[in-house]
Amino acid sequence: xxxxNLKSLIVLNxxxxxxxxxxxxxxxxxxxxxxxxxxxxSPQGFATCSCLPGYRGAPPVCAPECVVSSDCLxxxxxxxxxxxxxxxxxxxxxxxxxxxxxxxxxxxxPGDVGDPFVSCQKPKETGESSYCSVESQFxxxxx
Numbered sequence: 731x732x733x734x735n736l737k738s739l740i741v742l743n744x745x746x747x748x749x750x751x752x753x754x755x756x757x758x759x760x761x762x763x764x765x766x767x768x769x770x771x772s773p774q775g776f777a778t779c780s781c782l783p784g785y786r787g788a789p790p791v792c793a794p795e796c797v798v799s800s801d802c803l804x805x806x807x808x809x810x811x812x813x814x815x816x817x818x819x820x821x822x823x824x825x826x827x828x829x830x831x832x833x834x835x836x837x838x839x840p841g842d843v844g845d846p847f848v849s850c851q852k853p854k855e856t857g858e859s860s861y862c863s864v865e866s867q868f869x870x871x872x873x
Contacts, residue, residue: 764790784812799832807832824850 758769763779767789772778779789787793794811796802802813806829809816817827821836825846828835838850 762790764792766792766794802832804831805829807834821846822848822850 756771757775757777758771761767761769761779762777763769766782766785767779768782770778770780781787781789781792785792785794796808796811796813799806799808802808805815806813807816816829816832816834820834821827822845824838824842824844825836826839828837836846838844838846841852842850843853844850
């Protein structure tokens, strides 16, 4: 398609008018690049297309990194169209986070207690000596 010296015919009340249309000076208007892309004018005056940062593919078929979590590895989740680790900020203080099938799973480390979404801590000492003395007193009565 040629953009210069285009003429349009306008019909008003059966009268034909001929008008010169201005030559297009920007090959990126309208953009030929498609969605999620940018159009830049090359030094030679041609439209040059590229995908926007964070998008993949080649114009005119640029796409976000993901739309749903299944577009990502099993250990990542789709957040704002990017595959990311869903763990940061999910679990409580001292908790562990593992990603299983795109979902963050919070747990307290072995031996710790608490709510893994709030905080995990070592159990309070109950005093082994008191436990042992109760056990030994109990065992005396069994014999």
